[in-house]
Amino acid sequence: MLPLSIMIELLTLDFVHPVEGVQAFSTTRVDVDKRNAYSGVNLCDYVGDDALRVLDSRITLAMQLGVDLDDLVMPRQTHSCRVAVIDERFRSLDIDKQEEALEGVDALVTALKGVVIGVNTADCVPIILADGEAGVIAVAHAGWRGTVGRIASSVVKDMCRQGASVDRIQVAMGPSICQDCFEVGDEVVEAFGQARFDVDAIVKRNNDTGKAHIDLRAANSAVLAAAGIPIDNIAVSQHCSRCEHDRFFSARRLGINSGRTFTAILQR
Numbered sequence: 001m002l003p004l005s006i007m008i009e010l011l012t013l014d015f016v017h018p019v020e021g022v023q024a025f026s027t028t029r030v031d032v033d034k035r036n037a038y039s040g041v042n043l044c045d046y047v048g049d050d051a052l053r054v055l056d057s058r059i060t061l062a063m064q065l066g067v068d069l070d071d072l073v074m075p076r077q078t079h080s081c082r083v084a085v086i087d088e089r090f091r092s093l094d095i096d097k098q099e100e101a102l103e104g105v106d107a108l109v110t111a112l113k114g115v116v117i118g119v120n121t122a123d124c125v126p127i128i129l130a131d132g133e134a135g136v137i138a139v140a141h142a143g144w145r146g147t148v149g150r151i152a153s154s155v156v157k158d159m160c161r162q163g164a165s166v167d168r169i170q171v172a173m174g175p176s177i178c179q180d181c182f183e184v185g186d187e188v189v190e191a192f193g194q195a196r197f198d199v200d201a202i203v204k205r206n207n208d209t210g211k212a213h214i215d216l217r218a219a220n221s222a223v224l225a226a227a228g229i230p231i232d233n234i235a236v237s238q239h240c241s242r243c244e245h246d247r248f249f250s251a252r253r254l255g256i257n258s259g260r261t262f263t264a265i266l267q268r
């Protein structure tokens, strides 16, 4: 038997307009060992953490949520804009076929109940979405590449194919890097400009360093608004992963070889 951890402390993510029967959260780090960049709860199995520790955390979370281990679904993210739909057909696949279907995917959509869909992030923006009336939920990982590629818009389209309606979709962004912490090179600013983002609205310059800082949350809000989501339906967590790196994982602060914050949604 694996030694089961104590309860995982979850940060509840609230929508502006509550969606009945839906639970959304981000995992948090507690009692952090500052010498260990994986210290805290990490469910991500491809960032160099000990496999048994990852499994232990997944089992603990599943038990805490009252679901089975294979009800926790998370993609193997690659900063792509690919969306996978988790349906009965996916659920009927063997585990290796499921893993294949989740390879290179950065967003998930489902209309199933009891399935926990989530993404792993360390500074990137985790986005959860729900249309309670249609019973369609989604989650996306938006780093700067995914944001430039408008992954949030792709997710909305896939939700609508499953019966959701843009005017009813509620959105919440979980803990992510704040604009002050997100210094980028000019090539990143150029990428946003080439993708026709309103650069003046999302980029500011640090007066001392002259470096550009991008507001990834505002950029994703703009993508969602352009996709038809009412701006009043978008909630944005003000928790910064880098400022609060002892509570959330931050690749900028801890290095790329570190744990990830798991942000997920499920409907019961």
Ligand SMILES: [Zn+2]
Pocket (backbone or CB within 6 Å): 177, 178, 179, 180, 181, 240, 241, 242, 243, 244
């Ligand atoms: Zn910050």
